[in-house]
Structure formats: C-alpha cells, structure tokens
Amino acid sequence: VVHFYHDITERTRLQGELIQSEKMAALGNLASHVAHELNNPLTGLLGLAQVIQAETQDSQLKDDMSEVVSAVERSQKIISNLVEFSNRNSDLKKAELNWYELVNRTLTFLKSSLRNCSVDLALVESSPTFKCESQLMQQVIFNILQNSIQAMDKPGVIKIYDQIDGNFSRLVIEDNGPGIPNTLQGRIFDSFFTTKSDSGGTGLGLSLCKQILEMHGGRIFYDGEYKLGARFVLELPNGAK
C-alpha cells in the first residue's frame, strides 16, 4: 500500500490571503460610496452653519454653529481616514509618518468600541518618522487594539506609548486583560491560528500584521515577560522604506 500526501499549507495560506484582499477591495469600494453619500449632506451642513455663523448677531447661536462646524469637520476627517484606510489601491505611495500620527488616525475608528476602556496615550508628537504605507500600518494598530478590546471582558486600560531604541521606533500596546497563555504565544502569528473561531475569527489578523511589519523591514512580537495583561511591540527602522 502506497500513501500519497500533499502538503496544502501554502495553498490554504494563499487562498486565505486572496479572500482577505478581495474583502479589502470590496470594503474600499463601499467606503468610497459611503463617503460620497455622506460628503454631500456634510458639505451642505458645514456651508449652512458657516453662513448662519457669519450672519447672526446672536452670540449663543454663533457658538452653537461653531460647535456644528467642528462636529462636521470631525466627521469629514473620519470619512477621509476611512476611505484611505480601506482603499489600499488608492494610496500605495508611502508616507513619512510616526507612531503618534498613525495611532491618532486609527483611534478615530475605534471611539465607540473604546467607550468602556480607558486609553492611556503617551506618544511623542515629534518622534522620528519612517516611510510606510499608512493604511497598512493603521490596519496593524487597528487589529491589535481590537484584539485587546475583545479580550477584556470588563472595562480595562489600554496603554499606548512609543520608544526610540537606536535606529528603531517602537510602538508598545499594553492592556490589563487576561493576556495570552505561554503555550499559545508561539503560534499567535501563524496563519489560521485562532482561538476565536466561534465568533468568526479567521486567524489571519495577526499573521497579516506580521507580514505588514516585515514588508517594512520591521517586526512585531508579543512580550511574554509582561504579566499584567497582553503587550504587543511593533518595531520599525527609522526612515524605513
């Protein structure tokens, strides 16, 4: 009796990546349409608020309109971030950014999910920059933060800070949730490894994060020494291309 075995790991991985990239393309399309639908009324709303603000003598109404203007501008910022984040093809050119900018852009999408967490931000605005594809790097930050939010069953604290170590810029994301057991730590970046298959986890999130960091000449790792929760570290060479 002769048995033939085929290793289909690579094929399954490629299929998974294909599904993921098709999903991203569909999301990009959807985001463009939503942006168009929202930009029209927001343009009108902003314009009208500016006209009323300019014309009225009522100082209370002037203040109210200035609140409306700020709210619309915030909404427009979220929309343009969303379009950029989801439309990978529209922005393949790399931008010169730092962790401060990337984290702040990403947090705009997570405001409501983060409602029950307190976020402790300690990022330096003037940190050195590196060249990166911002939407991919935002996706990494988004995935890590979403994992933290999902892992903490009671209101928790997420701490985000950056560090400079020689030629590397490092972003550290810590939470005070249950952390990842020692036995699983070695596998979390493997494609299709998930502990959340019941709730629709594909096991692609963290493996995608790893690919994105490596593509930029950097790395992502889980710091198992940290015992108060989970700690992920993202590291990129300064001026990474």
Add this chain to the structure above:
Amino acid sequence: VKILVVDDDPLVRRSLARAFRSKGHTVFEAADGSGGLEIWQKESPDLVVLDVLMPKLSGPQVLRMRPDGGKAKSVLISAYTADEDINLEAGQSNFADEPDTTARPDLFVKKPFANIFETIEKMIGLV
C-alpha cells in the same frame, strides 16, 4: 452677478444659494440636470455651478448641451472620491481634450469645501 446652482442635494444647494445671496448676488436653483438646463435657457446666468453626479443629466452632460454658446462661466463640484473623479479633478487636462471648448468647466471644486465663503469667492472671481 446672476448665478445658477444645480445640485440634487438640497443642503448643498441651499448653503451655496444663501452664501451667494448674502454677498448680494441673484441665485436660481435646480435639483437636476434637465431642470438646470431649462433655467439656464430662460435666465441666462453669468455663472453656473453644477454637481457632477445628478439625476436625469449629469453636470458634464449639461455643459455639453449648454444653451448659451459659452457665455456663462462654469464650475463643476463633486463629492465623489472614486477614481473617475480623481481623474476628473486632475482633469482640467481631461477637459482640455474635450473637443467642444465651451463644454470645458472653468473650475473644478471638490466637496467638502473647507470654507464656503472662500469657495464662492473663487467662483465669483471667474466672472
């Protein structure tokens, strides 16, 4: 200045109309391309502001059918972020290829406008 604003979004129309009126201009409004053409014919405005994507006739279609032989200055405005509009924006040059020179807009403005008064000043500056 006599201005025609054609946009299917009532808030955009209203805000532009109010901003223009607050500066003393006369404004006509239409909610779609064919309604815009009718008013264009009847009122012969000095400036026409057209949305790109509209029911019945699009902004560029209206421009091709303009009834005034090129007298009014024209502005296209759009909120669309997809590729076709990015081309359109780059597209002062795309429009430069438009064989009928009167169908080329004099200005393209992307929505949202950062400040409505600065935007209308730019438009009025064309006349």
